[in-house]
Amino acid sequence: MVVDLAEALAVIGNRNVISDAAAAAECARAAASTARVNVEINLAAISDERASLEMIAETGKADAIIRRADQITATVREQIRG
Numbered sequence: 001m002v003v004d005l006a007e008a009l010a011v012i013g014n015r016n017v018i019s020d021a022a023a024a025a026e027c028a029r030a031a032a033s034t035a036r037v038n039v040e041i042n043l044a045a046i047s048d049e050r051a052s053l054e055m056i057a058e059t060g061k062a063d064a065i066i067r068r069a070d071q072i073t074a075t076v077r078e079q080i081r082g
Helices: 002-012 019-043 049-081
Strands: none
Touching (some): 002 019, 002 049, 019 049
C-alpha cells in the first residue's frame, strides 16, 4: 500500500527528497477520501441492509488511511523544519 511505503520513507528517506513521502501520503489520503465519499453516496441505493452495513464498516479502512497519511505528512513537516 502506498501509505505503508510513504510511512517507511518518512523515517529512513533521504532528507533532500523526503517531501516525496509526504506527497505520496497525500495522494493516498485523497484516494481513500474519494473512495469513502463514493461509497457513502451509493449507500442510499442499496436495499440490502447487510451489504450496506458491510460497506459502512469498510469505510473505517479509509478513515485509518487518512489518519496515517495525516501523520506521515506531519512527520515530514517536522523533519523539514529540523
